[in-house]
Amino acid sequence: GAGVSQSPSNKVTEKGKDVELRCDPISGHTALYWYRQSLGQGLEFLIYFQGNSAPDKSGLPSDRFSAERTGGSVSTLTIQRTQQEDSAVYLCASSAPKGTYEQYFGPGTRLTVT
Amino acid sequence: QKEVEQDPGPLSVPEGAIVSLNCTYSNSAFQYFMWYRQYSRKGPELLMYTYSSGNKEDGRFTAQVDKSSKYISLFIRDSQPSDSATYLCAMKASSNTGKLIFGQGTTLQVKP
Numbered sequence: 001g002a003g004v005s006q007s008p009s010n011k012v013t014e015k016g017k018d019v020e021l022r023c024d025p026i027s028g029h030t031a032l033y034w035y036r037q038s039l040g041q042g043l044e045f046l047i048y049f050q051g052n053s054a055p056d057k058s059g060l061p062s063d064r065f066s067a068e069r070t071g072g073s074v075s076t077l078t079i080q081r082t083q084q085e086d087s088a089v090y091l092c093a094s095s096a097p098k099g100t101y102e103q104y105f106g107p108g109t110r111l112t113v114t
Numbered sequence: 115q116k117e118v119e120q121d122p123g124p125l126s127v128p129e130g131a132i133v134s135l136n137c138t139y140s141n142s143a144f145q146y147f148m149w150y151r152q153y154s155r156k157g158p159e160l161l162m163y164t165y166s167s168g169n170k171e172d173g174r175f176t177a178q179v180d181k182s183s184k185y186i187s188l189f190i191r192d193s194q195p196s197d198s199a200t201y202l203c204a205m206k207a208s209s210n211t212g213k214l215i216f217g218q219g220t221t222l223q224v225k226p
Contacts, residue, residue: 004157031212042120042202042219043158048212056213091157100212101146105157 002026004106006092012112013082021077021109025094032075033095033103034067038088046090049075082113117141120203120217129226133190137203137217140184144205144215147179149188152200152219161201162188193224 005024013019025032034046045059049069060066064083069075079086089110093103120137127133135149145166150158162177164170164186170177176189186205190197203217 033212033214035216042118042216043204043214045213045215050212056211059213093157095212100209101148101163101206101214102160103212103214105159107155107157 004092004094004104006090006106006109008109009107010110010112012114015084015113016081018078018080019082019111021079021090021092021111023075023077023092023094023106025073025075025092026104027073028096029094029104030072030097031095031100031103032069033093034075034077035091035093036088037091037108043091046077079111082111084113087111087113115140116218117215118203118205118217120220122218122220124221124223126223126225127193129193129195129224131193131224133193133197133222133224135188135190135201135203135220135222137186138184139186139205139215141205141207141215142181142184143207145208146206147177147186148204148214149175149177150202150204150216152202154199158202193222195224195226198223 032049035043048056064080067077089108091108093105147164149162152158167181174191178187200219202219204214
């Protein structure tokens with residue numbers, strides 16, 4: 001079946017602009033995660049959804065970052081007033097209710113802030 | 115200091131070699147240990163999963179966890195050029211949390 005999809009695959013934006021990144025999880029996966037991967041860094045956890053609620057948003061780096069999930073499916077990560085240090089690959093993953101260790105990742109959105 | 119430390123490499127080996135990849139961690143609460151493989155420009159995919167201490171084998175891959183030393187390893191036997199990728203260790207403390215803590219990743223190149 002279809003895997004996790006993310007859009008856009010690449011996004012170039014000017015400093016100060018807002019961006020929205022979209023994630024479509026695997027059908028039936030109730031858990032959804034956002035991570036960020038910067039050059040030379042491992043994956044950095046941002047936020048975790050169980051259904052439409054976010055029990056753990058401890059990784060969001062500042063209040064410029066927010067995320068929502070609607071209908072227990074699609075999620076959007078929004079970055080307001082983008083900064084150059086926001087440049088990274090943003091990865092979304094989903095998992096079945098009882099398999100949070102087995103997270104299925106999408107291909108990521110490569111964000112470049114100029 | 116990061117919670118999970120992993121040598122970024124790169125590690126280059128000839129085809130057929132045994133590869134050893136390692137991570138150390140500082141949080142003694144970690145109980146779930148994973149290895150993910152990431153090919154260039156792709157998302158990571160789960161390779162091995164181990165709960166608590168011990169060994170787990172799957173084909174050419176063996177995962178080891180030593181909680182007393184806070185050290186985990188992944189061994190790849192008879193390495194193939196198709197194993198060339200970045201290997202990321204990941205861990206979490208409880209079954210209720212979805213938050214994985216990842217190492218930096220080790221880039222492996224297997225030369226034919």
